[in-house]
Amino acid sequence: MKTSRIWQMVPLLAPVQLLLLSVIVIPSVYVIWLSFHTSTFGQSASFVGWGNYVQVLTDPGFHSALWNTVVLVVVAVHLEMLIALGMALLFNSGLWFRRILFVAVLAPYAVSEVVGVAMWRFLFDPDVGPVSNLLAALHLPLLEWSYEPSHAMIMIAILTIWMHLPFTFVIIYAARLALPSDLYEAARIDGATPLQSFYRVTMPLLGPAILVALLFRYIFAFRLFSEVWLLTGGGPARTTEVVAVYLYQEAFTFSAFGPAAATAWIMVIVSMLLASGYIYLLRRQVRNAG
Amino acid sequence: MAQLKLSGVKKDFGGVEVIKGVELDIEDGEFVVFVGPSGCGKSTLLRLIAGLEEISGGTLEIDGKVSNDVPSRDRGIAMVFQSYALYPHLTVAENMGFSLSLRKTPKAEIDKSVLQAATILKLEHLLDRKPSQLSGGQRQRVAIGRAIVREPSIFLFDEPLSNLDAALRMETRTEIAKLHRDLAATMIYVTHDQVEAMTLADKIVVLKGGVVQQVGAPMELYRNPCNAFVAGFIGSPRMNLLKVDVTSVEDGKVRLAQPGFEHLVVPSGRVSGPGKALLGVRPQALTLNPGPHQVSGTVTLVERMGPETVISIRQADGSPLLAVLPGDVELALDANVSFSFADTDVRLFPASDLEN
Ligand SMILES: Nc1ncnc2c1ncn2[C@@H]1O[C@H](COP(=O)(O)OP(=O)(O)O)[C@@H](O)[C@H]1O
Ligand SMILES: [Mg+2]
Numbered sequence: 007m008k009t010s011r012i013w014q015m016v017p018l019l020a021p022v023q024l025l026l027l028s029v030i031v032i033p034s035v036y037v038i039w040l041s042f043h044t045s046t047f048g049q050s051a052s053f054v055g056w057g058n059y060v061q062v063l064t065d066p067g068f069h070s071a072l073w074n075t076v077v078l079v080v081v082a083v084h085l086e087m088l089i090a091l092g093m094a095l096l097f098n099s100g101l102w103f104r105r106i107l108f109v110a111v112l113a114p115y116a117v118s119e120v121v122g123v124a125m126w127r128f129l130f131d132p133d134v135g136p137v138s139n140l141l142a143a144l145h146l147p148l149l150e151w152s153y154e155p156s157h158a159m160i161m162i163a164i165l166t167i168w169m170h171l172p173f174t175f176v177i178i179y180a181a182r183l184a185l186p187s188d189l190y191e192a193a194r195i196d197g198a199t200p201l202q203s204f205y206r207v208t209m210p211l212l213g214p215a216i217l218v219a220l221l222f223r224y225i226f227a228f229r230l231f232s233e234v235w236l237l238t239g240g241g242p243a244r245t246t247e248v249v250a251v252y253l254y255q256e257a258f259t260f261s262a263f264g265p266a267a268a269t270a271w272i273m274v275i276v277s278m279l280l281a282s283g284y285i286y287l288l289r290r291q292v293r294n295a296g
Numbered sequence: 297m298a299q300l301k302l303s304g305v306k307k308d309f310g311g312v313e314v315i316k317g318v319e320l321d322i323e324d325g326e327f328v329v330f331v332g333p334s335g336c337g338k339s340t341l342l343r344l345i346a347g348l349e350e351i352s353g354g355t356l357e358i359d360g361k362v363s364n365d366v367p368s369r370d371r372g373i374a375m376v377f378q379s380y381a382l383y384p385h386l387t388v389a390e391n392m393g394f395s396l397s398l399r400k401t402p403k404a405e406i407d408k409s410v411l412q413a414a415t416i417l418k419l420e421h422l423l424d425r426k427p428s429q430l431s432g433g434q435r436q437r438v439a440i441g442r443a444i445v446r447e448p449s450i451f452l453f454d455e456p457l458s459n460l461d462a463a464l465r466m467e468t469r470t471e472i473a474k475l476h477r478d479l480a481a482t483m484i485y486v487t488h489d490q491v492e493a494m495t496l497a498d499k500i501v502v503l504k505g506g507v508v509q510q511v512g513a514p515m516e517l518y519r520n521p522c523n524a525f526v527a528g529f530i531g532s533p534r535m536n537l538l539k540v541d542v543t544s545v546e547d548g549k550v551r552l553a554q555p556g557f558e559h560l561v562v563p564s565g566r567v568s569g570p571g572k573a574l575l576g577v578r579p580q581a582l583t584l585n586p587g588p589h590q591v592s593g594t595v596t597l598v599e600r601m602g603p604e605t606v607i608s609i610r611q612a613d614g615s616p617l618l619a620v621l622p623g624d625v626e627l628a629l630d631a632n633v634s635f636s637f638a639d640t641d642v643r644l645f646p647a648s649d650l651e652n
Pocket of ligand 2: 338339455
């Protein structure tokens, strides 16, 4: 068979591989290449070695963005897990109007992020927002998110929890539904109070699902972008910038493609570290359970 | 050790009555078996006793104390589930000691109780395994072990053997019987298998459609079934119920119109007048020897087991009949055969017994 004919056949034999190559591998390699060069519009790239990485890692702006990201990840993801767990158990314990509530809980996932953010901006608008008005009427402190950085961070956390709660909730709820009811009957006969059933049966058995949900959410949350960008744009004065926003600013505001590419790779590496840590824990748990 | 008294116990699920007023006394240390076809309410009745379902009407007394509202954990019961319901995240030892650890029993004491139960059930070498690493039979023993560790006064079993293969089922059955002898606890056992009921029970409770049909010792039910349902359910293979026409009832004796039964005089039982009735004949009561009362038909199946032969025939009216003959009997398919039986081996039931 002629070599040219083999080359004609390759696309038919390996569509998935080709797809991966074109949409993941080649861009990734290009970004690696870019991260070792200085590059901006109208100027040919020149090699700078680790320079971009050094620049990013020593930039106070990056430090603050990283700190903000870590705070948001830790606070939002764990709070979200607690809420999701509570709601899953509530749904499981036989709630009234369960179907309608289920739809309501899942709805944020069907709403476009832009629409969602616009909605929350309106609700919490310091001047005309219904929630702000309500808080004011109750003489409660307002969320001054448009100029008070800590309030803005709270607002971002609320928003990201609201947006991703359906994901966490569905994973935990599905895992809870999969637990056979006779285990709980056995526990009841064994003398367990509802609280003991929760700590000694539900929690250990939901462990793997909680771990998986947390892992995914850490990774998603680490890439947190649209909530921040659409709500505060990283402001006021870059105080609420997160890593992904920092990257975006570097690339498209300052046209510094080299540091932006380096930031992207730093994010990938952190995500992979998170993921591998959790996969390790997960495998250990599965081995223990098996 | 405990005695139970159920008076007019009812259960309905959203308006559908599933247990329809059960009266039952269970003595201290008795082995009681609830038996009946699938869906008759056996499990529900057991779960009412366990406190896993709320009783809708009537009273449940345990040791003379009304216990309708006593929570499961205070009823002095332990239950073995059909699905075993072992905690998958705990080892065998932890599963067995779970109830004690909930009560904050010292570890040494838990270990001692667990080891004791494990020794009875020959589970010592499996104590560190997880349920997923056990065979079905081993899981079943762990479930029984978990019940033993609680030292309950009442053991409840819900079809504990139905997921085991035949050999293991027989072995475990023997073990449960031995356990009952050794522990002298009250045991209530649910099964749809009349063989388990016959071999294990001190007292059998036959249920159908949420109603108790008959309560009694196994041989009592076998010899004197109170209706055609119990007659058909107890005994293997099941009793033949021949459709007959009663011509007259006199002095508690009945005469039948059927050809072959002209000379048959049977106690009327619950049959009060002429009309349709069912004549119960156990397959083992039929013989090939000639006699005054005859049933005949063509052979449709011969099952030669060695010590006995099971013969299926089709009677002239198309209804099937089963005969069990001792020893090995050779019969050709489609051959015409006649069986006879003695007056004393038959029992008459109203035809209405098998309606609904
Ligand atoms: N939780 C329930 N809700 C509604 N119906 C039920 C419930 N549990 C059992 N039933 C009904 O009660 C009847 C008896 O069930 P069950 O006690 O499980 O029968 P068995 O154990 O004799 O096979 C069945 O018709 C079943 O459908
Ligand atoms: Mg059942």
